[in-house]
Amino acid sequence: MSQFSRRQFLVTALASAAVASCTRQNQSRSNISTTASRIVALEWVYVENLLALGIQPIGVADIRGYKTFVDIEPKLAESVVDVGTRQEPSLEAIAQLQPDLIIGTQLRHETIYDALSAIAPTQLFNPYPDSNTLSQFDEMQQTFRAIAQRVDRREAGETVLRQMQDTFQAASDRLRSSKQNTRSFILGQFNEATPQIRLFTDDAMAVQILNQIGLKNAWKGQLDRFGFNTVGIEAFPKIEQASFLYIAGENNTHLKQLRENPVWKGLKFVQEQRLYPIGAETWVFGGPKSAQLLVEKVTATLTEK
Structure with missing residues (x-):
């Protein structure tokens, strides 16, 4: 980062997270309120969801892998920035993009939630729920609708689901x-x-x-x-x-x-x-x-x- 070192960034991020919220649930409710447009997606399914809703993310984890394994239209724009791996995304790279929303998974990103939330409002979803309470297929649709609502594309989201x-x-x-x-x-x-x-x-x-x-x-x-x-x-x-x-x-x-x-x-x-x-x-x-x-x-x- 141009203005301060990696160590300074991490210290600042973690400190800001502690001040911003006492609990993850409260932070999510208080910070995620306005329509997001500059979005970083740390898992491929959420990249796909944004593209299906007509939104190009500004940052994506492991772009090369996404392009290798996910074959849907529309394609990811060449201008999208790679922010590291899905398991260990770069906090510095994400911060430099100045996002207004970060989307990830509980499985991979729970441990860095506070640091991510210090950069921008962060939503973590669970694509692998307890099968006794919610099927993976139902969770996929539920999360897709949540993202559509967050980016103010609910009508577009319902159109995509009807087409499916x-x-x-x-x-x-x-x-x-x-x-x-x-x-x-x-x-x-x-x-x-x-x-x-x-x-x-x-x-x-x-x-x-x-x-x-x-x-x-x-x-x-x-x-x-x-x-x-x-x-x-x-x-x-x-x-x-x-x-x-x-x-x-x-x-x-x-x-x-x-x-x-x-x-x-x-x-x-x-x-x-x-x-x-x-x-x-x-x-x-x-x-x-x-x-x-x-x-x-x-x-x-x-x-x-």
Whole structure:
């Protein structure tokens, strides 16, 4: 920073946070009152939400990662400033942008909430609520509406959600007419970093979205806060009757190796050609636009064969 050192900044930020509010709840209520326009988003789902509402954030955590994994329109403007990683955003970079709102997650940013709030009013959401009280899909919509209200785009927000539901209805009708909604599915995700595969559970938002179009999840693994279990090939024989939807690039190293595995080759969904790729850039932790894109991709791949 140009006027004072990093240490001075951190000391000032923390001191200001202590003065500004006795509790996080009171600070949120007292500081977040006016319409925000200069917004820093520290998690990709909130970047997506702002773009869906017609707002370009001024700062985003891990822009490169966002552009790699989140494939929605409109795109992020080249003028948006990268403010570090999602897990450890740069307080200095955020402060230099002089935002009037910072949006993050409880999971990543709870520990720096006071420092963030000293820079600008800060809202932290929880995309992974207790599944007994609120589903991930419902939380996504609830948070989207909260952000729309905060930026005075409530009507635009409801339009986006209606478009999402219209896409769901059209997909449901298409799958029903093609009789592709009669077989259960499993949803997997391959990662270059590990040979193991993520299988999404019933408490995952992606599964809840696919339930909306009439598909039923065959994977009944242990429910997990993040909505998936990490498994090896030994998990698949029990669910080989289902169709396998998967997220991976065609050049994924572990997917290539799996195709040469005798156990894999013997699975019924492999032998019966019920393997359905939906692309490596399919983001299953996003907002309404990503939900819409997921449904479009799943419907297309299930009905084109």
